[in-house]
Amino acid sequence: MSNQIVTEKLSVTLKVYDPTTTANYRQYDEDFIHTKAYLHLASKLKFLCQSFERPITILDVGCGTGRYFHVLTHVDRLIAMDYSENMLLQAQHPFREAEIPMDKIVFHQGNFYDFDFGNQSFDFIYSIGVLGEHTVFDEHVCNKLFKLLRPGGKLYFTVVDLQSRKSFKRKIMEALYPFTPIGIKRILDKRWETCYLTWTQLDNIVSKQGFEVYQIERYISEDPKWKGVHLECIATKL
Numbered sequence: 030m031s032n033q034i035v036t037e038k039l040s041v042t043l044k045v046y047d048p049t050t051t052a053n054y055r056q057y058d059e060d061f062i063h064t065k066a067y068l069h070l071a072s073k074l075k076f077l078c079q080s081f082e083r084p085i086t087i088l089d090v091g092c093g094t095g096r097y098f099h100v101l102t103h104v105d106r107l108i109a110m111d112y113s114e115n116m117l118l119q120a121q122h123p124f125r126e127a128e129i130p131m132d133k134i135v136f137h138q139g140n141f142y143d144f145d146f147g148n149q150s151f152d153f154i155y156s157i158g159v160l161g162e163h164t165v166f167d168e169h170v171c172n173k174l175f176k177l178l179r180p181g182g183k184l185y186f187t188v189v190d191l192q193s194r195k196s197f198k199r200k201i202m203e204a205l206y207p208f209t210p211i212g213i214k215r216i217l218d219k220r221w222e223t224c225y226l227t228w229t230q231l232d233n234i235v236s237k238q239g240f241e242v243y244q245i246e247r248y249i250s251e252d253p254k255w256k257g258v259h260l261e262c263i264a265t266k267l
């Protein structure tokens with residue numbers, strides 16, 4: 030099962046993450062730790078892992094090169110999944126590999142949208158720079174994440190804030206949208222097709238999928254390689 034935008038994005042992912050790009054991505058992991066974005070994301074991940082106070086099973090959705098493996102604590106088992114085989118190859122030797130219990134990591138290649146995790150469940154699931162960015166975060170994905178979590182489990186993920194990406198021209202076009210002919214509407218719909226989400230869209234999706242406790246925060250990334258606004262969501266399955 031998949032949908033059109035997921036399929037389109039997967040072909041982009043295959044093209045973008047070629048051996049050269051993934052090697053460069055892995056190389057940048059070494060510099061990334063000097064950015065404010067790293068400090069921010071690493072402290073969130075550490076805090077969430079430590080909040081369990083016991084060994085935990087973790088799922089990294091779209092792990093890429095395994096940039097954050099070294100900050101995880103209390104790891105009993107880490108499932109690291111990604112669609113790109115090239116990224117997964119890099120993740121076999123992640124940043125600060127010597128500090129990571131590599132024997133506790135299981136790698137899976139696949140599309141999260143329809144990947145079958147069997148009867149596995151997780152205490153902590155995180156996904157950075159993937160959902161609502163390179164692939165969709167919709168009701169199906171949110172429900173899947175909810176089901177994959179154990180009771181008391183926590184979810185942490187980022188999506189790109191669509192509102193921050195809208196130009197002045199687009200805001201005007203959106204105001205005029207209800208009055209435009211159907212043909213123009215179709216063109217605009219196609220042009221505006223994206224995985225990015227507004228705060229309200231994200232809030233609507235998360236609130237409807239069983240997460241009673243969650244918070245969404247806006248984070249402005251200072252990473253020189255990715256300047257922009259992310260919406261960050263932390264949700265707990267009671």
Ligand SMILES: C[S@@+](CC[C@H](N)C(=O)[O-])C[C@H]1O[C@@H](n2cnc3c(N)ncnc32)[C@H](O)[C@@H]1O
Nearest residue numbers: 091092093096111112113140141157158163164
């Ligand atoms: C910007 S990278 C982020 C990697 C890593 N999370 C990080 O923060 O460094 C996006 C990753 O998402 C993966 N990806 C994109 N769509 C995916 C999908 N549908 N299922 C699994 N992984 C996906 C890509 O292959 C890529 O490794």
